[in-house]
Amino acid sequence: MAVIIALLISPVGLAFWLALGLTILFAVRRTSRERHQYLRAIHPKHIEIARFFWVGILIGIVVSAISVLARLQVSLAALLALSGLTVIGLILSAWSFSPWWLGLASLGTFIQPDYSDTDGQLAANLALLIGLLWLAQAVLARLNRGDQLESPVILVDRRQRKSAKFRLRQFYWVPLLVPVDPAQVAGSPVLTVIIQAFAIVGLPLILGASFTARHDRAKMHWQRSWPWFAGAGGALVVYGVAARLLFLPAVASAIVPACISVILGSGLLWQGHKVYLTVTRTDRGVVLIGVVPDTPAAQMNLQPGDRVLSCNHIAVNSASELYNAIQKEPTYCRLRLQQADGELRLAETAIFSGAPHELGMILFPEETA
Numbered sequence: 494m495a496v497i498i499a500l501l502i503s504p505v506g507l508a509f510w511l512a513l514g515l516t517i518l519f520a521v522r523r524t525s526r527e528r529h530q531y532l533r534a535i536h537p538k539h540i541e542i543a544r545f546f547w548v549g550i551l552i553g554i555v556v557s558a559i560s561v562l563a564r565l566q567v568s569l570a571a572l573l574a575l576s577g578l579t580v581i582g583l584i585l586s587a588w589s590f591s592p593w594w595l596g597l598a599s600l601g602t603f604i605q606p607d608y609s610d611t612d613g614q615l616a617a618n619l620a621l622l623i624g625l626l627w628l629a630q631a632v633l634a635r636l637n638r639g640d641q642l643e644s645p646v647i648l649v650d651r652r653q654r655k656s657a658k659f660r661l662r663q664f665y666w667v668p669l670l671v672p673v674d675p676a677q678v679a680g681s682p683v684l685t686v687i688i689q690a691f692a693i694v695g696l697p698l699i700l701g702a703s704f705t706a707r708h709d710r711a712k713m714h715w716q717r718s719w720p721w722f723a724g725a726g727g728a729l730v731v732y733g734v735a736a737r738l739l740f741l742p743a744v745a746s747a748i749v750p751a752c753i754s755v756i757l758g759s760g761l762l763w764q765g766h767k768v769y770l771t772v773t774r775t776d777r778g779v780v781l782i783g784v785v786p787d788t789p790a791a792q793m794n795l796q797p798g799d800r801v802l803s804c805n806h807i808a809v810n811s812a813s814e815l816y817n818a819i820q821k822e823p824t825y826c827r828l829r830l831q832q833a834d835g836e837l838r839l840a841e842t843a844i845f846s847g848a849p850h851e852l853g854m855i856l857f858p859e860e861t862a
Contacts, residue, residue: 502572504668504695508579512664512699515586516545519662519703523644530647531855535783541642541663549665549700552629557670559625565618566672566691574601579699586662590703591718592630593761595623596729596754599747614737616746621733622671623750627726627757630700633665634719637702639712645772645782645797646705647858655774655857657782659797661711664701671696708768710797717764725757770798770833774857778802778831779815781854788853789826793840795854798833812856819844819852826852 503509520539527534559565575598582590599619645657675692706714729750736746774780778800784790801809804818805827819826827841844852 502569502576502694502696504697506576506697508576508583508697508699509666509668511580511583512666512697513545515583516542516662516664523660523662527644530858531783533785533855535644535785535855536641545664545666548633549667552633552665552700553668553670556622556625556629556667560622560669560671561693563621564672564691565621566615566674567619567622568601568612568615569673569677570601571598571615571619572671572673572694572696574598575698576696579697583664583699586664586703590662590664590701591758591761592626592700593722593725593754593758595626596725596750596752596757598623599750612743613741613746616743617733617736617741620729620736620746620750624726624729624733626667626698626700627722627729629667629726631719631722631726633700634702634715634722637663637712637715639663639710639715641786643711643797645855647782648707657772657797657857658705658707659709659711659714660705661715662703664699664703667698667700669696669698670694704765706765708766709770713769714765718761721757721760721764725753729753772798772833775800777810779809779812779856782857783855785853785855788851789842789844790853792842793826793828795828795830795840796833800831801828801854802831802837803829 517539520541524534524537524539575595578594578598579592582592582594599616639661642663643659643661646660648656648658650656670693672691673694675690702715702718704711704714709717732749733746735741772780772782781790781795781799781801782797784795784797801815803809804815805822805825807814807818807821809815809818824844825841826844827839830838830840832838
């Protein structure tokens with residue numbers, strides 16, 4: 494048991510190393526796959542690694558300050574449950590990751606050997622802590638820069654029709670300082686700081702997202718989750734404050750976060766199945782599935798899902814036709830587009846001198862202009 498506690502209750506414990514390793518692995522695999530499929534990396538810099546540290550640390554400082562100043566003392570069992578659930582979530586992150594399950598950690602109240610209804614304050618504090626973390630996740634989702642990280646993945650159906658889905662994987666390491674009862678960590682291999690009547694221990698939590706959006710852009714898919722996390726986080730903070738003031742029993746403060754967690758997970762699942770955008774290869778025009786930053790395509794504000802109907806007044810239906818049309822005006826490009834919402838528009842820009850082929854448009858495989 495001492496080994497498990499040492500691995501889970503530490504700012505740089507098992508969850509930290511697992512998340513850092515996955516962040517590096519996913520970033521390297523993303524650029525390698527893009528170079529193999531599209532002959533270039535859409536986002537060559539591994540910016541998800543830097544964001545893993547500095548964004549998460551800022552969140553950790555804010556949440557830790559609130560936790561310590563408000564003396565949100567929680568049980569060691571709850572911290573183990575939070576860290577353990579985080580590790581399980583990371584193990585499954587190759588398929589999907591979203592911290593809706595944090596509320597399930599409240600059920601750890603029932604596995605304490607000395608559980609009693611007098612632990613209501615500890616359970617209420619845990620509800621407050623989880624609510625704050627969900628609010629932080631809501632901010633991350635609302636302000637996410639998924640357009641800088643999303644990577645198109647090609648799907649081929651039984652009829653050999655090609656379509657694109659969008660993958661995004663971004664974790665944030667949130668090192669927390671959480672007050673606990675000194676008696677619970679006495680003799681445990683946990684680094685603690687004793688302040689008056691409570692001890693402060695470090696807890697590694699991971700926020701962020703990992704998913705593949707089949708019917709939406711990655712940025713918008715993640716952004717649509719923020720009202721869910723904001724609503725769940727706000728509700729849990731309000732409940733936690735009320736439970737502290739009214740001295741509600743521990744059983745209520747253990748069940749409520751878990752129920753909200755299940756509702757949150759169900760809502761996110763329902764939201765993820767709604768169709769907002771379908772990017773499919775067609776015989777009319779040339780469909781974009783990605784745009785390289787800092788290129789003429791980015792300057793023209795082209796977006797995945799846009800269909801190029803003509804280039805320099807020449808109708809195009811394939812990459813070769815698009816490339817030939819570009820050569821007609823090697824220093825300038827004028828496009829007629831149909832956006833994903835069906836609206837037609839014109840876009841034009843100068844082309845980089847000496848590199849008319851580097852427009853920065855990523856098309857379906859073997860179609861890169």
